[in-house]
Amino acid sequence: MDKLDVARQFGLLNRRSQAFIANACADMEIAFSECVLLLNLYHRAGINQENMSAILFIDKAATTRTIKSLEKKGFIKREQSDEDKRVKKLYLTQKGEATREPIFAILQRWMEFLSEGMDRETFDTVLKGLKIIAERASSKEFYALCGKEEDERGGTL
């Protein structure tokens, strides 16, 4: 039974992570979805919007909203690609770059909170396993399991 309750745990951890991060980032005027996008942009300067949407695993419309909001607040800038004028590449501004350390510190605090009382080795195993099952959940095999064709927009069923 306990094993089958995992869906509830994903929901709970998702809600609590969002609540903690949103609360901690409020002073910087960064929303949860914006924080996740920044986190994925720190080491992917020049990524285009489409690939960012695929990485975040949210649909393009939601990704565009988050990008526009971050741009308006001055954290990121969009530049036209030299190779393809239709493609916009994403870069951090100086203000965006300055969020790196505080955001890392916030996430570090969250991880430390979650892992308190658990030995480091076990926590590392849990994180590695979580990454593997998250990759599995976002794989193409998911659609076969659901008996559906893959979503053309890039996988948000």
Add this chain to the structure above:
Amino acid sequence: MDKLDVARQFGLLNRRSQAFIANACADMEIAFSECVLLLNLYHRAGINQENMSAILFIDKAATTRTIKSLEKKGFIKREQSDEDKRVKKLYLTQKGEATREPIFAILQRWMEFLSEGMDRETFDTVLKGLKIIAERASSKEFYALCGKEEDERGGTL
């Protein structure tokens, strides 16, 4: 960096679990939130609405909506408590009881899908760890971490 991306993984696993379960339960006309409630009622016959809300970790209004929907569809029934007339206790109907095996089978399939290619021992460690960190995330200490008073309604920040 990878470690800090765990918030995205919780979100992804939450969305995919919901999508899979909703899709698999559609034939029974059971929504995702209803499935999670049933799952927690199978071994808690007679639980009252308030405690169910606390277990599900969603607010009372959302719990009430799910309960009313399940009652309307004939899966559960509410009975007045003998001790306190204001309290409603929840029970499965025969139709609700009949969902137990198919829902367990659906969740079993999801767990098997997620764990494919991972050895059983590692997967068990991940599930146990997940349970521990979910409990930690839903503990009272969470509010202190956020620098807030505990939510009186029972903990949905």
